[in-house]
Amino acid sequence: MIIITNAHIHTFENDMEYPKGYVCINGSRIHSCGAMKDLVLDTMTKDEYEIIDAEGADVYPGFVDAHTHLGMFGDSLTFEGDDGNEDTDPVFPQLRAIDAIDPQDGYFREALSAGITTVVTGPGSANPVAGQLAAIKTYGRVVDRMIVKAPVGIKFSLGENPKSTYNDKDQTPVTRMATAALIREALAKAKKYYCDKQRYESDKENYDDPEPDFKNEALVPLFAKEIPAHFHVHRSDDIFTAIRIAREFDIDYVLVHATDAYLFCDELKDESFKGILSGPVLTDRSKPELRNHSPKAAGIISNSGMPLAIITDHPETPIQYLTICAAVAVRNGMDHDEALKAITIYPAAICGLDDRIGSIRQGKDADLVLFRGDPLDYMQTPWMVFAGGRLVRND
Numbered sequence: 001m002i003i004i005t006n007a008h009i010h011t012f013e014n015d016m017e018y019p020k021g022y023v024c025i026n027g028s029r030i031h032s033c034g035a036m037k038d039l040v041l042d043t044m045t046k047d048e049y050e051i052i053d054a055e056g057a058d059v060y061p062g063f064v065d066a067h068t069h070l071g072m073f074g075d076s077l078t079f080e081g082d083d084g085n086e087d088t089d090p091v092f093p094q095l096r097a098i099d100a101i102d103p104q105d106g107y108f109r110e111a112l113s114a115g116i117t118t119v120v121t122g123p124g125s126a127n128p129v130a131g132q133l134a135a136i137k138t139y140g141r142v143v144d145r146m147i148v149k150a151p152v153g154i155k156f157s158l159g160e161n162p163k164s165t166y167n168d169k170d171q172t173p174v175t176r177m178a179t180a181a182l183i184r185e186a187l188a189k190a191k192k193y194y195c196d197k198q199r200y201e202s203d204k205e206n207y208d209d210p211e212p213d214f215k216n217e218a219l220v221p222l223f224a225k226e227i228p229a230h231f232h233v234h235r236s237d238d239i240f241t242a243i244r245i246a247r248e249f250d251i252d253y254v255l256v257h258a259t260d261a262y263l264f265c266d267e268l269k270d271e272s273f274k275g276i277l278s279g280p281v282l283t284d285r286s287k288p289e290l291r292n293h294s295p296k297a298a299g300i301i302s303n304s305g306m307p308l309a310i311i312t313d314h315p316e317t318p319i320q321y322l323t324i325c326a327a328v329a330v331r332n333g334m335d336h337d338e339a340l341k342a343i344t345i346y347p348a349a350i351c352g353l354d355d356r357i358g359s360i361r362q363g364k365d366a367d368l369v370l371f372r373g374d375p376l377d378y379m380q381t382p383w384m385v386f387a388g389g390r391l392v393r394n395d
Contacts, residue, residue, distance in 0.1 A: 007054035062117030062367030066347035071101035085126035093218040095131030097122040115369030125157035190219035228252035262297040275307035275350030299334030309347035
């Protein structure tokens with residue numbers, strides 16, 4: 001058992017803080033946390049615990065990046081390490097991120113060193129229906145032992161990326177209409193498959209079990225509300241196409257990037273999406289649909305009350321700069337604590353992972369990051385990082 005003492009604990013759990021507190025780690029989970037005055041060691045002998053004096057440092061939950069391609073595009077590699085876009089079929093929901101992730105990619109170590117302990121990673125945006133996303137830890141040697149939840153969502157893409165990918169091949173889709181039509185067709189087939197399976201399960205004597213279909217099977221969890229759709233969108237019309245499709249098929253959904261969303265807060269605030277994954281901010285306006293890209297976007301959306309997480313879209317922005325992305329948001333109008341929540345509890349909640357990560361609470365994963373200064377100060381780096389209850393960085 002490890003006990004971190006004399007720390008300022010930022011739990012991000014119901015806004016609870018302990019200016020002089022402790023966190024107790026038992027194995028890979030948080031055993032307890034609270035004020036130092038409430039820490040009782042009388043029932044344990046000294047060989048049962050190790051005390052780490054934080055000397056007043058701040059303790060945060062491990063950081064979470066809710067949209068990356070970590071491990072999918074190899075560090076320092078081109079085609080040999082590019083496993084993020086299977087651009088041979090525009091509808092490929094059965095692709096599984098876990099079959100492409102390389103845990104030996106050097107960026108895993110850089111992510112962990114920066115205090116980022118959990119990421120959502122998966123296919124790129126070449127395909128209208130791009131495949132299954134995975135939530136994984138940034139520590140470990142074998143991806144199967146790093147999984148937090150897989151699949152954690154299904155990736156869909158609207159806008160320029162599918163158009164440009166398949167225009168170069170003289171293949172559908174080359175318009176936004178066709179992109180949306182392919183998504184609708186895939187969802188309609190999968191919904192029928194889902195309903196047929198339900199009928200079979202309820203009355204096996206009178207109904208046949210549908211023939212196995214990997215594409216449809218991959219989309220079934222959407223209709224069971226087990227996972228959401230993650231829609232890659234930038235331009236406002238693509239944002240509202242995503243909303244329209246999600247409403248038509250009654251599926252939960254997340255808006256990824258949503259570059260224009262800050263210009264449409266009034267129109268979006270009553271929609272039922274799970275959240276906006278905002279970013280990357282440290283990038284240029286590399287294509288027409290990014291013409292409204294602004295470092296003020298995250299702050300405007302956050303201040304409007306909509307759920308938001310800050311992302312790097314690694315490798316678009318290298319993952320170790322997640323806190324700098326949050327700092328840019330604060331510099332441009334976002335509340336400081338909201339920005340910290342946007343890389344901890346908010347992405348965890350948006351992605352349905354807040355039962356395990358995103359805050360400091362009894363029973364959650366013992367992923368912690370300690371700073372001797374403000375994490376959003378460009379010059380600051382973590383003093384200590386705990387991953388799965390193990391101390392993996394100690395500067």
